Amino acid sequence: MTTSNILLQCLLLMAVVSLTVTALPPIPDPLSKVPNIPNPWLTFKNFSGCHMGENRTGLASMKKYLNDFGYLPSPLSNSNFSDSFDSEFQDAILSYQRHLGLNTTGYLDDKTIETMVSPRCGVPDIINGTYTHGRHLYTYFQGNPKWPTSTRDLKYALIATSASTIDVATLSDVFARAFSRWAAVIPMNFTETTSTVDADITIGFYNGSHGDGEAFDGPLGTLAHAFSPTDGRFHLDASETWIASGDVTESSSDVAVDLESVAVHEIGHLLGLGHSTVEGAIMYPTLTVRTRKVELVQDDVSGVQNLYGSNPDFKGVAPAGVAGEMDSSGSGEIIRARMGLGVAVTFLVLTFLY
Structure with a gap:
């Protein structure tokens, strides 16, 4: 086979491949359907599985969340929440889980994280350390x-x-x-x-x-x-x-x-x-x-x-x-x-x- 014939066949093969690729449907973008929705608590997903004794950067933001809704007292004056999963934080998690009807695991399991990242009513579930129940669950x-x-x-x-x-x-x-x-x-x-x-x-x-x-x-x-x-x-x-x-x-x-x-x-x-x-x-x-x-x-x-x-x-x-x-x-x-x-x-x- 002459060099010219080999070159011609290569050109024909390239043309067929080009046409085939052009005819294929575009590969879908896996991120195209992810809604661009603001949620101030989505970073909490980074703490899934976190438990007593761990230290995770940013955990202080979750402590602030639990403080806002009445589960965790404010830190001492002129100080900030730490990133440590301490006993006080564990007690707050347990209290949160009980009040929201979740399994009381005492750590940040997937269901607890899923609930916490959900936008919600901002009334504290516990006001000034207490809440008043009626005869049922209201x-x-x-x-x-x-x-x-x-x-x-x-x-x-x-x-x-x-x-x-x-x-x-x-x-x-x-x-x-x-x-x-x-x-x-x-x-x-x-x-x-x-x-x-x-x-x-x-x-x-x-x-x-x-x-x-x-x-x-x-x-x-x-x-x-x-x-x-x-x-x-x-x-x-x-x-x-x-x-x-x-x-x-x-x-x-x-x-x-x-x-x-x-x-x-x-x-x-x-x-x-x-x-x-x-x-x-x-x-x-x-x-x-x-x-x-x-x-x-x-x-x-x-x-x-x-x-x-x-x-x-x-x-x-x-x-x-x-x-x-x-x-x-x-x-x-x-x-x-x-x-x-x-x-x-x-x-x-x-x-x-x-």
Whole structure:
């Protein structure tokens, strides 16, 4: 075979290979489907498996997390948390696991890490070293604050909506449904008013620092906060992807938050309820993104009725998985707490897992 023939065959082979490669589908990028979602606690995944006696760089940030939610006392003045997994930190982990219904392993197992990296309601599960349980698994704020017996007709006003992309009429419908779910079980009425002077409860959307000492932190993280009785302030983070109409479970956004679900939870705080350890309860501290959770369960009902009594028309709570959505009219129907001057600031953050 001549040199020219060999060269020709090589050229033909290169052409075939080129055409074959061109025809193949592109190799998918394994990172292309990973959502670019902010989460201030994702670094906690680096501590999976960490246990007593270890020292991990950055563990101090998890100690700060447990301190924020009431499980770990602040370090001595002018000092910072250490990166050591000491006995005090182990006690805090055990307490956290018990309160969130996790296995009490005493170390940072995968389920505990998964729960801790989930955005959640920011109300401390333990306030000033204690929390008050009712007869079941619901809790109250320290001192059991509630609206007085003489106040059974509460008025609420939407006072700051310009930062929200949702029209006021739709917001009114959402909050009316959220309030009506609690009104269905206790002898209390909630009515929207346009007068801030007459309002017992005020609701608004804000960005970042907004004057109450508890700045919002952008998408996810802290979603909303409210004050315990009888302050009545209820603030929502305007930077969230709030879903107020349609099915949030079908949203194309990886950070979609169901507004009514958040509102029902926060109203529970406005009425004086703390967090429940019942995972299916409205007052459980976590809520998954793109999830709708608006039905009160027995633990929510027992807790609020213990404060205010029962609505005479209340017929009881249907078993989980039986009750459907309430009608659109509402008929039949996430905290950091600072106990200064009897007021507890409550925060709601969303649970996001991926």
